[in-house]
Amino acid sequence: ALPYDLDGVRVLISAGGTREPLDPVRYLGNHSSGKQGFALARAAAQRGASVTVVAGSTADPGDPAGVHIVRISNAQELAEEMTKRAADADVVIMAAAVADFRPIAVADAKIKKGDQGPAPIELTTNPDILRGLVEARDDGRIPSETVIVGFAAETGDETGGVLEHGRAKLARKGCDLLVVNAVGDGKAFGTEDNTGWLLSAKGDETALPFGSKTLMSSRILDEVRQLVPDGRGA
Numbered sequence: 580a581l582p583y584d585l586d587g588v589r590v591l592i593s594a595g596g597t598r599e600p601l602d603p604v605r606y607l608g609n610h611s612s613g614k615q616g617f618a619l620a621r622a623a624a625q626r627g628a629s630v631t632v633v634a635g636s637t638a639d640p641g642d643p644a645g646v647h648i649v650r651i652s653n654a655q656e657l658a659e660e661m662t663k664r665a666a667d668a669d670v671v672i673m674a675a676a677v678a679d680f681r682p683i684a685v686a687d688a689k690i691k692k693g694d695q696g697p698a699p700i701e702l703t704t705n706p707d708i709l710r711g712l713v714e715a716r717d718d719g720r721i722p723s724e725t726v727i728v729g730f731a732a733e734t735g736d737e738t739g740g741v742l743e744h745g746r747a748k749l750a751r752k753g754c755d756l757l758v759v760n761a762v763g764d765g766k767a768f769g770t771e772d773n774t775g776w777l778l779s780a781k782g783d784e785t786a787l788p789f790g791s792k793t794l795m796s797s798r799i800l801d802e803v804r805q806l807v808p809d810g811r812g813a
């Protein structure tokens with residue numbers, strides 16, 4: 580049985596992928612299924628947390644029960660919802676696969692094939708939401724005791740630097756915990772299972788055993804629980 584140790588703790592989770600529009604019918608997207616974010620939401624709710632999920636594109640068959648779901652489509656909408664809602668959260672988990680770039684302009688009408696062949700797509704950079712949340716905490720726009728968790732999907736094998744990339748990313752993003760998982764070759768995206776490492780800003784590194792995204796979620800929440808100040812929640 581899951582421990583009931585997040586009673587009343589307010590947990591905000593982003594899940595799934597973003598879709599960056601090109602024209603009224605096309606977008607740039609990614610293969611995120613939202614399964615890890617939804618699994619975290621279910622596990623946190625079962626442990627007593629009050630959970631909100633801001634979800635982009637997902638392939639998960641079921642929205643988690645007992646969880647407040649807010650739907651968004653693109654990275655800018657996700658940034659807006661997360662920034663607004665983070666002020667009322669004890670824990671913020673960025674499990675969404677956010678597009679780093681978006682098309683610079685969205686065409687009003689469907690882009691035609693044309694005679695010249697394909698037109699290049701010009702991109703611009705999306706805000707880094709996770710980094711922005713850490714900055715908001717540093718500036719006092721969200722409470723200093725808010726726990727902020729990021730994910731890192733890295734390609735490469737263990738020796739090829741997945742863990743090294745994770746350590747660098749944790750430092751760069753400034754979050755409290757970073758869940759590092761290996762992607763590519765059918766790993767993590769859309770699958771039922773996951774594996775990786777949990778890195779903490781304090782320098783702890785925990786290997787997460789290969790297993791279901793539910794199991795992974797409970798390991799992540801165990802670490803999160805340690806960081807939530809006593810007296811938070813019910």
Ligand code: C5P
Pocket residue numbers: 654673674675676677678679705706707708709710728729730731732748
């Ligand atoms: O930099 P990278 O995309 O690898 O970082 C992954 C982490 O940062 C994830 O937690 C993801 O949700 C978050 N992210 C974000 N905003 C972006 C890109 C990634 O919050 N524009």
